[in-house]
Amino acid sequence: VQLVESGGGLVQAGDSLRLWCLASERGFSNYAMGWFRQAPGKDREFVAAINWNWSGVSVDYADSVKGRFTISRVRANDTMYLQMNSLQPEDTAVYYCAARDVGGLSSTSDDYAYWGQGAQVTVSS
Secondary structure (H helix, E strand, O other): OOEEEEOOEEEEOOOOEEEEEEEOOOOHHHOEEEEEEEOOOOOOEEEEEEEEEOOEEEEEEOOOOOOOEEEEEEHHHOEEEEEEOOOOHHHOEEEEEEEEOOOOOOOOHHHOOEEEOOEEEEEEO
16 A cells, blocks of 8 residues: 655745645545654654544544644545644644554554655745
8 A cells, every 4th residue: 555645845934735645545544544744853743643433533633733733534535634724833844644454543653554755844934
């Protein structure tokens, strides 16, 4: 399974960007998916996650992005999105999408088996 991110770029503080992640395999939308990011010199950190289960859609966000970022997905085309509003310089990082085929929502990178190549997001002040 391949995951491909798109939508990164260079923006100014306060601007918005939308990232998307396309899975190469049909049916992958049944799995939990997430976004992580890694800034230069820092560890990879959790951004947001989304999952479907019997009770509906579940989402989770890192405290640093709550109220600014929105994760969503369209199951019909196996695409996941990350809408990022009110971007700040501290949001500058490479953003990775990830998927796991076992288990539900998770903020732990080790729980995800599949990763995209990353998309650079740079926010200038």
